[in-house]
Amino acid sequence: MAELEATEKGVAKAEAELRQATRTIRSADRSVEVTVGPQGELTALRFLAEKYRTMSPGELSGSVLEAFGRARMEMARHVMQTFEPFTRPSTAVPELTGVDVDWAKIFGPEVLQDPDDLARQGSGHRLRDEIDEDEER
Numbered sequence: 001m002a003e004l005e006a007t008e009k010g011v012a013k014a015e016a017e018l019r020q021a022t023r024t025i026r027s028a029d030r031s032v033e034v035t036v037g038p039q040g041e042l043t044a045l046r047f048l049a050e051k052y053r054t055m056s057p058g059e060l061s062g063s064v065l066e067a068f069g070r071a072r073m074e075m076a077r078h079v080m081q082t083f084e085p086f087t088r089p090s091t092a093v094p095e096l097t098g099v100d101v102d103w104a105k106i107f108g109p110e111v112l113q114d115p116d117d118l119a120r121q122g123s124g125h126r127l128r129d130e131i132d133e134d135e136e137r
Contacts, residue, residue, distance in 0.1 A: 003090055003092055007086060010085065010086065011083075011086060014082045014083060014086075017082065018038045018078075018079060018082060019038060020038075021037070021038045021075065021078060021079075022035050022036065022037055022038075022043065022075075023035065023036050023071045023072075023074045023075045023078065024044070024071065025067045025068075025070045025071040025074065026048070026067060027063040027064070027066050027067040028063075028066060029051070029059075029063055030048060030049070030051070031047065031048055031049070031051040031052050031055060031060070031063045032045065032046065032047055032048060032052065032060070032063045032064050032067050033045075033046040033048055033067065034046075034064065034067045034068045034071050035071065036068070036071040036072055036075050037075075038075065038079070040071075040072040040075050040076065042068060045064065073107075073110065073111060073115070076103075076106075076107040076111045077111065077115075079107075080103050080107075080111065083099075083101065086098065086099050087099050087100070087101055
């Protein structure tokens, strides 16, 4: 019972910590900065150093999406790290096997990949959002 109570207190403490957690990331081109909350929601967006004024709409939206995606991934990994101790089996009570969490189902499969591998994969193809308008006739 003592181990179960300690686990309950640990989970409550982790939940309280995560309610206040944020992650702030700058885009690779350093034109935007985004902040996400504990559920990966966008809580702040800043345009930096006036660079955004010279960017095309596609470049700017690509920078926002890139930074937002990385911030959400960092927050997801922080959540995983915070709850990791509760996924391990108890050493004292064999009946407490730990919680089995499917992180890929919650956050998507890329959350389980090495961050350096993801950076190398993504560096060759930035997401760009371009709007092509028809010429007026």
